[in-house]
Amino acid sequence: MSEVPSPLADRSVAAIVVAAGTGTRAGKDLPKQYVRWRGKPVLRHSVERLLDAGCAPVMVAIAPGADELAAEAVGDLEGVAFCTGGDTRQQSVANALERLAGAVPSIILIHDAARPIVPNAVVERLVDALSGSPGAIPTLPVVDSLAVARDGLMGDKADRDTLRRVQTPQAFRFPEILAAHRDWGGTPDAGDDAQVLRAHGGKIALVEGDEALKKLTFAEDFELDRPAIRTGMGFD
Ligand code: CTP
Numbered sequence: 001m002s003e004v005p006s007p008l009a010d011r012s013v014a015a016i017v018v019a020a021g022t023g024t025r026a027g028k029d030l031p032k033q034y035v036r037w038r039g040k041p042v043l044r045h046s047v048e049r050l051l052d053a054g055c056a057p058v059m060v061a062i063a064p065g066a067d068e069l070a071a072e073a074v075g076d077l078e079g080v081a082f083c084t085g086g087d088t089r090q091q092s093v094a095n096a097l098e099r100l101a102g103a104v105p106s107i108i109l110i111h112d113a114a115r116p117i118v119p120n121a122v123v124e125r126l127v128d129a130l131s132g133s134p135g136a137i138p139t140l141p142v143v144d145s146l147a148v149a150r151d152g153l154m155g156d157k158a159d160r161d162t163l164r165r166v167q168t169p170q171a172f173r174f175p176e177i178l179a180a181h182r183d184w185g186g187t188p189d190a191g192d193d194a195q196v197l198r199a200h201g202g203k204i205a206l207v208e209g210d211e212a213l214k215k216l217t218f219a220e221d222f223e224l225d226r227p228a229i230r231t232g233m234g235f236d
């Protein structure tokens with residue numbers, strides 16, 4: 001697809017794309033991952049980006065009953081497989097990990113379907129970081145000043161220098177993240193997969209994220225000219 005060489009070279013990297021949510025906050029007629037954005041379903045963007053980066057297979061977790069929508073969005077792409085998602089994102093990831101457990105890829109990228117732009121450079125940084133730790137996540141600094149909200153009034157200042165915005169894809173050595181998810185068992189919700197692995201004792205490296213990885217969450221995020229989405233796009 002792309003003429004840029006795959007950032008993964010000869011490494012065996014699989015991917016999970018979680019696409020079993022309902023997209024309630026976006027308030028669209030369809031779950032947001034199936035809504036067309038820049039000419040194709042959001043899910044197709046994210047899956048194509050991971051295939052293009054060299055991930056295989058790309059396991060897509062979909063909601064029960066969404067088979068037709070998913071097949072329409074990405075069913076024609078070589079290297080894509082489907083599994084059934086769960087009631088929570090964490091359960092969707094756990095189901096997908098179990099489906100891949102027999103194949104035992106060395107590395108897994110876990111990604112939100114709702115983040116349609118995945119820069120190859122981020123994938124490269126993540127996979128490189130796995131030589132030093134079992135997990136790696138893309139993060140960005142917080143630029144606004146922060147305060148705790150208390151009953152509609154301003155509370156204490158929060159220290160933004162210690163905080164990071166966390167994105168996906170998140171990258172893991174496969175056996176470690178599978179064991180961590182099995183150990184966690186699904187509840188309470190850990191927030192993301194990196195926290196599941198961290199609770200299991202795994203160190204998580206922070207690599208530089210990208211504004212282009214923004215998650216489509218609200219209806220206005222689907223408008224084409226939002227500067228936050230336009231930034232750093234490099235789009236086909
Ligand atoms: N997701 C999933 N299974 C769930 C819930 C969420 O696979 N049970 C996926 C979503 O499809 C999405 C990603 O997790 O790609 C991130 O979740 P979010 O942005 O919260 O999506 P939704 O849960 O669909 O949206 P909302 O919270 O607004 O309903």
Ligand code: MG
Nearest residue numbers: 021022023089
């Ligand atoms: Mg959600």
